[in-house]
Amino acid sequence: GAGVSQTPSNKVTEKGKYVELRCDPISGHTALYWYRQSLGQGPEFLIYFQGTGAADDSGLPNDRFFAVRPEGSVSTLKIQRTERGDSAVYLCASSRLAGGQDTQYFGPGTRLTVL
Amino acid sequence: DAKTTQPNSMESNEEEPVHLPCNHSTISGTDYIHWYRQLPSQGPEYVIHGLTSNVNNRMASLAIAEDRKSSTLILHRATLRDAAVYYCIYDNQGGKLIFGQGTELSVKP
Secondary structure, eight states, X not given: OOOOEEEOSEEEEOTTOOEEEEEEOXXXXXXXXXXXXXXXXXXXXXXXXXXXEEEEOTTOOSTTEEEEOXXXXXXXXXXXXXXXXXXXXXXXXXXXXXXXXXOOEEOOOEEEEEO | OOOOBOOSEEXXXXXXXXXXXXXXXXXXXXXXXXXXXXXXXXXXXXXXXESSSOEEOSSOEEEEOTXXXXXXXXXXXXXXXXXXXXXXXXXXXXTOOOOOOOEEEEEEO
16 A cells, blocks of 8 residues: 655755645554654654644754644644754654554655755 | 664675664663664664564564563575664654664675
């Protein structure tokens, strides 16, 4: 079946602009996760959803970052007033349920470059 | 955040076994140990997970020490496609994965 998809695959923007990154999880997966990966580092947790609600947003770096999942499927990560330090690969993952045993399936990521 | 310790890099020859170690001395009794790998320019990919017993699947084996403070991922016959960064993770804290630096595995033909 189809895996996790993310759009766009690449996004170049200018400092101060607003961007939206989209994630389409695997159909039927109730948990959805966002991570950010800087060059040479492991992915860093940002936020995860159980259904429509954000179950844990402790990884969001500041209030410029916001994510929604209004219908419990597709999610959008929104970044306001982008800064050069926001440049990274943004990864989305989904799992059937949330919890220590469930496998997370990752998308290919969106590479964000802030000039 | 939960900390695991892995070597930064390892090398292997093609078709030979590879043993990737991981220390997780602060693991609690209910934390699962997960291994993911990340091929170049791709998202991480699940490899295997376990709690106390050794585990096998089509990709790899996971050997967990009796005290659970360390584990070893075993690739029985490395192929060039196994070249990746391998992450050892525990303490999902409700689902989120806390990645470390991982071990970059290179496979020589």
